[in-house]
Amino acid sequence: MKLHQLRALLAISENGSIQEASRLLGISQPALSKSIKELETELGVSLLVRSNRGITITGYGERLVRSARLAVEEVQRAQVEIDTLKGNIGGRVAIGVSPVTPSRQFADCVQAYRKRHPEVQLQIVELRPAKLLEGVREGQLDMALTSQPMPQELDGLHWQQLYTHVTTLAVRKGHPLSGARSLHQLLDQEWLLSDPLELTQARELFRAHQVEPPQRIIECDSVVLYVELAGSTDAVSFWSRRMFNLPVVSDALVPLEIAESTPRSGISLVSRPTELLTREARSLFDDLVEAFREAPL
Incomplete structure (x- = not known):
């Protein structure tokens, strides 16, 4: 599988149209269709179903889309980290929060982090707990503060409870x-x-x-x-x-x-394995753990 094939599949999945996907990617529709056909041939399954009603993603396609999104995010993250090491840009960190994230500890932590890393683009996204975990799994979020109880199956996630409240x-x-x-x-x-x-x-x-x-x-x-x-x-x-x-x-x-x-409801810090975090993301991760260290459990 090649990266441009995965990007093609993602674009079609997210837009529901080969025409719109080709426009966004800046390539011709025949070239886009060829990428998908080559991917289907390599895997031996159909990823898309074409009909008068448009494009439908098959079950095989949906499963590959989840992995493809993570792969593309990882490549983009690696490119940003290399550029950061070269001194070109400051990097980007995305963290998801829930509506009950303790505001004072979090706000103080963000303020201290910004003073140390003013060059980093920091994105804070508020989502429901289930969506937070989905964002971490798919690589759209580096980490998340969630109130969701820890599931029995972590599916490769790093889960650390920081704080509990009544x-x-x-x-x-x-x-x-x-x-x-x-x-x-x-x-x-x-x-x-x-x-x-x-x-x-x-x-x-x-x-x-x-x-x-x-x-x-x-x-x-x-x-x-x-x-x-x-x-x-x-x-x-x-x-x-x-x-x-x-x-x-x-x-x-x-x-x-x-x-x-x-x-008592817990606030947990969730990420993929910490060794996969960028340097900037790991710095914020460690800051959050330290900020909540004195919070009551």
Whole structure:
């Protein structure tokens, strides 16, 4: 497999059109089609299906796209690192964060890093936990700070818990169950979660107390809309307790004082193996570990 073939496949996958992919890559459509055909011949499988409705990626193609994206990102990263060593440019570091990333420690760390590496292009992207891990796996992010529980299968990721914080259930002010004292009183209500149940600490809440999860769950990965829904509906929502330091949350919601303990939620630093990180990315990685060293676990 050649790099230009992988880039061709990625461009078609991302744009759904050979015509648009050829325009973006600056090559002719016949040359682009030839690259894909050579790749299919080498692998012995069909990667694309052409029809009147356009281009469809086959199952084989989807699997190769994931690997191709990582390969292309690695080559680009290597080119940037070589240029940095030559003194041409300052490099680039991309870090993903979740909405509950502790802001003070992170902000202080970024400020110190920028003073030491003013030439580095630093990109900070806020995504839901599942998307953060996808970005790290595909090489679009160098690292991520995520609140997602550590999965059983790490798939080659380096996972280091930095910090934990208290969680709570909450309902809107004036909710009929704002005085609830038991988890069982809430199970017939609609629930609001920011991610699929299996990716949240709410799953641990039900498991720890041997309670069947509620049947009605709304998943909302928009932070702003999550706050609005929590404050304007009767749904029970799950929160990091530190979010109640924000007036937009504390003015609309009431934390529930139930008998069952809610699990502490962890903030973890996730990357691919640290030896694959560029010098600039490894420097930020080490800074974050040090910044959170004194945070309570």
